Amino acid sequence: MLLGRAAVLVLLAGCPSNDDSDACDVDASTEMMLVYANQLGVTADFADGASLPLVAAPQGGHILLVAPAIRVAGSCSVQINAALRDPASGRVIGLEERPLMLVAHDGWARPPAAAGLSDLANVAVCPTSAVTTPIFDHPYQLELQILDADGHPVCERTAMVVPTCDDEYCRTDCGALP
Amino acid sequence: MRVLAMLAVLAGCGDNVDPTYEPWILEDLTPAQGLSIRTPEFAVPAGAEIQDCYFFAVPDLAGGADLMIDRVALALNAGSHHMNVFRVKTIVALDPAAGEPVDLGGVSGTVIRGADNIECWKSANWATWPLVSNSQQSTGDPIVDWNLPADVATRLVPGEMLMLQIHYVNGTDQVTPFVGRGGINFYRSADGDTQELGTLFATQQSIRVCRSNPKPSYSGACAMPAGTHTVAAANGHFHSRGERFRMFAWDGLSTTRPADAAMFYDSTNWEEPEMEIDLDVALPEAGGIWWTCDYQWSEPAGGCAAVDARDPQQANDCCYTFGPTVESSEHCNAFVYYYPKVGGDVTCF
Incomplete structure (x- = not known):
């Protein structure tokens, strides 16, 4: 399931450069897009209001695979924080921080077109104790931050997304808790 | 904490027992006291990683009533990487019924050895199995003896299937000097705990x-x-x-x-x-x-x-x-x- 490539160009304010030579050189003029991957590892950009596939994780549960694409020269690494929030309660349903290697492609640094699970944030959202309604087919707020070397968020992009299920296992795992 | 004496002499393991081997000792519980589980001893050859999955049903010790456990003692011989106890729920490819019968210290069970069946290594098989207890301490004091907080107990239901998974390593990163073995005592609460762990x-x-x-x-x-x-x-x-x-x-x-x-x-x-x-x-x-x-x-x-x-x-x-x-x-x-x-x-x- 591929979404159309919708460029979400965002001017990011206040993003400092990182001293690490392999780290992405992100600053206030950096453009950023949001990227997801499906169960097959196929990546695509997405915009506010997008439907995102819930991916079955190897040990169980379902995750959203998301990452940034940033307008920088060359391949580079970032530490990111990705979270899914219930807009009704404000509670964070799933959150992960991890290092990512972004690959140069057409003037952007982004996850590879055919991505592995560790090429994107694995936001574990099912099962969850944070909501009592089904995860799938309901809108949630996705928040993605690029962190500095001290772990502080320096850039952030948010989008409303609708997690979706392709099979009964997903609908059961991501259904309402009893 | 009730750690019983460590014995320097091990009986019944042949003539090649290392004289420095000091097995852990847990008291054997009566049904009124609770439930004792003991794995057999097993060799962990140099260069090996062994993971075995033992299954047993919670015995009926209280006339059909649930067992409320307010103290847990977990014991491991040196070299263990972990011992985890899970409640068996959805069976994917790790089926207790497919195991070999084994005596777990007076409790009948089955064992699926990771050396024979890779499914004992695959965590997806126990993804929906809630944790009951775990320990990773086997050197120094080999017994974790935990009295749960006042008014708190773990509920075990008679007949429910549990898996005790034990992992030993005898390699570069971790060494098993003697033999592998694990044990658990689940002590029944006698004071009417009302909150579940x-x-x-x-x-x-x-x-x-x-x-x-x-x-x-x-x-x-x-x-x-x-x-x-x-x-x-x-x-x-x-x-x-x-x-x-x-x-x-x-x-x-x-x-x-x-x-x-x-x-x-x-x-x-x-x-x-x-x-x-x-x-x-x-x-x-x-x-x-x-x-x-x-x-x-x-x-x-x-x-x-x-x-x-x-x-x-x-x-x-x-x-x-x-x-x-x-x-x-x-x-x-x-x-x-x-x-x-x-x-x-x-x-x-």
Whole structure:
């Protein structure tokens, strides 16, 4: 399931450069897009209001695979924080921080077109104790931050997304808790 | 704490017993006292990693009533990587009925040995199986003896199937000097505890610790059910590239790591991570826990071939990736015990 490539160009304010030579050189003029991957590892950009596939994780549960694409020269690494929030309660349903290697492609640094699970944030959202309604087919707020070397968020992009299920296992795992 | 005397003499193991071998001793419980489980002793040859899955049904010790357990003693011979007890739920490919019959210290069960059946190594098989108890301490004091907080008990239902999984390593990263063996005593509550203990198991599944990025850090957050909860015990789990494992009380709202003042678990000991008992950490209303694993890549003693072979991305970057084998893969697992349990136990993965 591929979404159309919708460029979400965002001017990011206040993003400092990182001293690490392999780290992405992100600053206030950096453009950023949001990227997801499906169960097959196929990546695509997405915009506010997008439907995102819930991916079955190897040990169980379902995750959203998301990452940034940033307008920088060359391949580079970032530490990111990705979270899914219930807009009704404000509670964070799933959150992960991890290092990512972004690959140069057409003037952007982004996850590879055919991505592995560790090429994107694995936001574990099912099962969850944070909501009592089904995860799938309901809108949630996705928040993605690029962190500095001290772990502080320096850039952030948010989008409303609708997690979706392709099979009964997903609908059961991501259904309402009893 | 009731740790019984360590005996220097081991009977019944032949003539080649190392005279320095000191087996742990747990008292054998009467039905009125509770339930004792003992694995057989087993050899752990040099260079081997052994993981076995023992299954048993909770016996009826109280005329059909549930067993409320307010003290747990877990014992391991030196060299153990972990011993975990889970409640068997959905059976995928690890079926207790397919195991070989085994006596578990007076309790009949079955065993599926990882050497014979790879399914005992595959965590997807117990993804829906809630944690009951665990220990990773086998050297020094080999017994974790935990009296649960006042008015708190673990519920065991007669007839419910449990899995005791035990993992031993005798390699470069970890050494088993004698033989493998584990045991547990579940002590029945006699004082009418009213709050049930819950467990939280959280893991990072897609970690990579690579030569090209030798100091990665992974964090996650795991939400608790609505209401207030108190953490009573916790321990973290990673392998030898793990440098620091931290857990924090988390408000369920913030996306930044909680302040150090909220940290309730901090371990740099990958080999014998402490089971922190006697914690009394009140989690924020509608909050949860945040956990962070920091790693330092190191060259595998046997070279990168085994590590590279199991890298799903085949990056040829000597990346340790998620998996159970101590020598060639990594973990980032949080085990948390809390009360009161509301609904089911908590998993985040």
